Amino acid sequence: MAKQRKIIHVDMDAFYASVEQRDFPELKGKPLIVGGQPDSRGVVAACSYEARKFGIHSAMASSRAYRLCPEAIFVRPRFDAYKEVSNQIREIFWRYASEVEPLSLDEAYLDVTYTESFNGSATLIAKAIKAEILAETGLTASAGVSYNKFLAKIASDMDKPDGLYLIRPEQGQEFVNKLPIGKFHGIGPATETKMKNLGIHTGNDLRQKFLTELTERFGKSGQYYYNIARAIDERPVRSQRIRKSLGKETTFAEDILSVPELTNILLDLSEQVLDSLNKHNMQGRTVTVKVKYSDFQQVTRAQTMDQSIGFADLLEWIPKLLARTEAGLKPVRLVGLSLSGFDLPVVDEKIHPQLDLVLSDNNLMKR
Numbered sequence: 001m002a003k004q005r006k007i008i009h010v011d012m013d014a015f016y017a018s019v020e021q022r023d024f025p026e027l028k029g030k031p032l033i034v035g036g037q038p039d040s041r042g043v044v045a046a047c048s049y050e051a052r053k054f055g056i057h058s059a060m061a062s063s064r065a066y067r068l069c070p071e072a073i074f075v076r077p078r079f080d081a082y083k084e085v086s087n088q089i090r091e092i093f094w095r096y097a098s099e100v101e102p103l104s105l106d107e108a109y110l111d112v113t114y115t116e117s118f119n120g121s122a123t124l125i126a127k128a129i130k131a132e133i134l135a136e137t138g139l140t141a142s143a144g145v146s147y148n149k150f151l152a153k154i155a156s157d158m159d160k161p162d163g164l165y166l167i168r169p170e171q172g173q174e175f176v177n178k179l180p181i182g183k184f185h186g187i188g189p190a191t192e193t194k195m196k197n198l199g200i201h202t203g204n205d206l207r208q209k210f211l212t213e214l215t216e217r218f219g220k221s222g223q224y225y226y227n228i229a230r231a232i233d234e235r236p237v238r239s240q241r242i243r244k245s246l247g248k249e250t251t252f253a254e255d256i257l258s259v260p261e262l263t264n265i266l267l268d269l270s271e272q273v274l275d276s277l278n279k280h281n282m283q284g285r286t287v288t289v290k291v292k293y294s295d296f297q298q299v300t301r302a303q304t305m306d307q308s309i310g311f312a313d314l315l316e317w318i319p320k321l322l323a324r325t326e327a328g329l330k331p332v333r334l335v336g337l338s339l340s341g342f343d344l345p346v347v348d349e350k351i352h353p354q355l356d357l358v359l360s361d362n363n364l365m366k367r
Contacts, residue, residue: 004169006122007237008097008110009144009152010129012089013161015106016046019085020075022138031056031072038066038074041253041333045077049161082106085137092132096125099237107156109149111237123166130164147172148233153185172231176203186224194218203229247288247338248272255294255331262291262327262335263319269337270314277339283308284339289321292334299325309339 012018016034021027031051036042042062054069065072086105093100096117097110110129118124126143133141142163144155151167158165167175181200182192198217200206206229214222227233248269256262266289277283287309288302301321305313318337 003113005111005147006113006115006120007146007149007152008112008122008126008129009149009156010089010093010108010110010126010133011142011144011153011156011160012106012133013140013142014046014048014052015085015139016077016082017048017051018139019081020078021048023081027073027075031069033062033065033072033074034077035074036062037076038062041251047072085139088137089133089141092129092136095132096129097237099239101237101239109152109237123164126164130162148231149235149237150185150228150233151175151231154179154183157183176229176231177207179203181206184228186221186228191218191221244342245288245338245340246273246276246284247290247336249290249334249336251292251334252332255333257328257331259319259322259328262332263322266318266322266335266337267314269335270311270318273337273339274311274314282342285309285341286339287314287317287321288338288340289318289325290334290336290338291322291325291327291332293326294331294333296333298334301325304341 017032020032020034027048029050030048031054032048033044033051033056034047035045040062044056044058044060044062044065046058047056047065051065051069051072054072056065056068056072062074066074082105086102089106090100090102090108093108093110096115097112098114099109099111101109103109112120112122112125115122115125118128122145126145130141130143133139140162142156142160142165144152144158144165144167146152146155146167147169151172155165155167156163180202181187181195182189184203187195194217195201195206198209200209206225209226209229211222211226214226216222218225250265250269256265270287285306285308286302286304288300290298290300292298301324303317303321314337
């Protein structure tokens, strides 16, 4: 019989902001926002718990954050400092886990199924990890402990900051039954609204739906929703992540209406993406163009080809894909381009999705 898995999800508390408050004590106890300045088109990369009391959260426009809390202190990110701390934290993870799967600079899954420390108690291991993080970095982390990744991640958010929450195997189904659908990892605002329109408000409601209905309504995600409603998640913790796409995007200081200008910007981005792929000796077969309008509505348009995509193909298809959007009719604040459908997988042990999101927004650093 296979051994019951023991998974820990560790999530640093308000990571960027906490590093700033640690390094600059005068910022402690104050509403702090890391990201763009309030007079720019930047966004909030992270904020302190003092700022969260005002309803501020990551990815919010900095100008809105300022309106919610005019007394907030805005500082620009110091990514080198955050990476340095992240490396310290990961060294601690490897002292206890057989597999470590980073999700970003500030969170990771750990598989401690076969760890012998503390007689194999995942809860005591999580406590030790939290204590070592605090001792070596001066920062607090929250941890969730359970028998699969889905429940461990949900658990880590249950008692923030500096929390530790355990969901035992015999508690899994009851916990999921009572969980509001909006708290499910993997269910975003749009899907939450769609589910509520179907009468799905809790995990128990979701559990009443047949697999056929969920797949009809939500496509391939239907199987995932069916499983997590039953507290089932068989995904292993993987130390290496396979990159399925590679892209670049940029946010403009001022909205752009000109289609030729947007086309040239996308071509510039495509050259950067192709250069990155060439470094990995990789080629893609699907090109995707992303457009975000001034009202923050976002669309993507994609084209898959029989052959590997070169710059000549992008010269032809970028204008065609852009023509399938409302660019030229509605002002555009962001465009992006990505290639996927790789001939061979790109393995990257240092992918940080959240950081990539922040870094891709060039105006985060604007003053």
